Amino acid sequence: MNIFHLDCTTGFGGQESDHLSEARGFLEEGHRYILGTREGTPLDEKARKEVPTVSLPLSGNMDMVSLRRIRQVLLSEKIDVLVTTSYIDSWLGPLAAYSLGKTRPFVVRQRHLFNPPKNLFPYRKMCDRLVVVSDALRLYFMEKGLPFWHVTTIHRGIPEIDRRPSLEKDLSSPHPERPDGPIILQVGIFQRDKGQHLALDVFKKLVQKRHDLSLVFLGDGPLLPEVQARADRIFAPEIRRRIVFAGYQDPRPFLRRASVVIQPSLREALGLSILEALAEGLPVVAFRVGGVPEILNHAPPGRGILVQPWNTEAFASAVLESLEKNIPREPFDHKNVFSLKACVRKTLSFYEDGLEKLRSGFLHKNPYETIGGRADPMFRAKSNE
Template identity: 35%
Template sequence: MARHENPRVDERRAKAPPLAKVCLLIGQLGLGGTEKQVVLLAEGLHRRGVDTTVLVMFGGGPRERMLHDAGVEVIRLGFHTRRDGRGRLPLNAAAFARLVGELRRLRPDVLHAFLYHSYVTAAPAARLAGVPVLVAGRRSLGDFKRGRRLVLAAERVATRMTDLLVANAESVAEDTRRGEGVPPGKLTVVYNGLPDTAFEPAAPAEIVTGAPVLLCVANLKRGKGHRHLLDAVARLGERGRPCTLVLAGDGPARPALEHQAARLGVDVRFLGGRTDVEALLARADVVVLPSLHEGMSNSIMEAMAAGRPVVATDVGGSGELLQGRGVLVPPGDSRALADGLERVLDDPGLAERLGARALDWSRAHLRADTMVERHIDLYTRLLAR
């Protein structure tokens, strides 16, 4: 894992003031991968004696209870999205003022913002509140920003006001360098982390079927490529390889996917959002992720920690995770996806080898403790500047 560190790291850290207070800013606390990493980071900081507060822009979510149970303070700021209807501009102005006020009250050493809306909001707020260090997370490729001048302009302004950008994959870092012209010293890479429980054996979930089980854990939205996966499953059926596809996740694409599954006549189980991913992984024969674009996939990481063979599209950080440890196929190509799945299903020895390699590598590189310690090191060095 690349670190991109300054050669005077040890000297600066030795002179650094103690890290006392950190605020993490995110849009909401749903079941997405970034939200999971925020919870793991907050819990890890809290366990190490760092006073940690999670600031939530738009609302709570299933992971909010996890933070409360861990003793981490959560503050909802009351920002409104476009779906909230008219009058959101004055409401968001009030929410921004509350963010500045909370930062002045809490007086964090570091404010770390995750995802686009959070870090473009955090930059001016941190400046107004006098926060010493501002860190922004880059969690995915910038495809959604291409050609959107106002979005890009706001991001560039925020980047100039930010002390450090933290990408979760080398591919995301390289995309950020190209897209924003960020100098090397302002950008580093920290892989996502997994809790120790991800590496522990789990009892399989009950999924009644006589066919091989393909599991995809991802939000049901266009960029995740589910429609290509359904086409691939239909192709497998035509080749005499019927499978049961289990989709864990929810989102706006669900109605269209349900219609597609009915039209194709394939066995698809729509489970909605789930928190028992370990049990689903224990039941799966193959884990598949057909994303059209991706940062560093938590679902692939979790599959690796469970020792499952993975077939995924070669986008974003997926290649970094699965090189030599999984099957990679081009994005948006249902035939190639079907070929990759068939290759693993037809060769149990290959499936076992891929799962074992993935487990060994994830144990060495993807533990949450490593992720938390890397962040503490970065925060401390930034405070020492």
């Protein structure tokens, strides 16, 4: 299968990392997978080193240069499935695809974020199907009026953990970015809904009861200076030294040194950092939002604690509970649900079904509208009026 995946985003977080993983996963299975990225972005720079990549301007919805180049790729690479992600590529990509008429590819819109969309038109008319990363997000779009058969959940997956000795780092001794004592770790981009401000509030309650704890933030983003300034403001110097902003780094060494991973997000479609923590055998404390329960419901007993959103007192208590239990690490067996291979397998099956419906002319019809009469569970008798 030939797949062309567009993403115009300018940052680099869980969504972009997931695109790279998905591309590698399909390539390993013998399929053709091309990423279309915005020139000069972190995703563009990383993708060109790892997977087949087409760099595009993607400067706006009227970018005719990108539109023509997307159309050329669809034709020259004989693309079967076009995947779009963000505002610009989800407009230009479908326009290029629909211009090909009967020979066009199956058009899929992916949605990784729980941010309320300003306009549902692109989700209704600019794709054949909408694929979301959690059932919570699927229900959101159904509540907004999208047909149930138009929205599909495919949970994202993470690659198998590479445990080669060469990847292990010496984390036994203190380090400015890896303090001594138990580490509370948060991984994620610094933006409002990820809850780094709340993590500081939780840590303020924790250090009142445990003086040996450290808080480490992994990630970067627009809110980083604000969170750093707040940490400087609300903590005494001796406590502030135990709060580390390590920037964007490979999380694996930190996960192997951490004692608990926290996810105080107030809006989370799924949470790949939670999957990565569980895969390393770490306990996770998170707010009960979005798709987070869909992960932690699969976690081994005691590994995942869900807390009511905004309740930092209960969150701190849950972190202390995890620390006191000191459950031996046992990596979460995610192979059948949240592995990259499982995600690729489900996605491939979904694409094959969509292509079959596209070619047979049944793509935009309710699958329950068949000759079944009252036996059809979606049957509604027509009024004689």
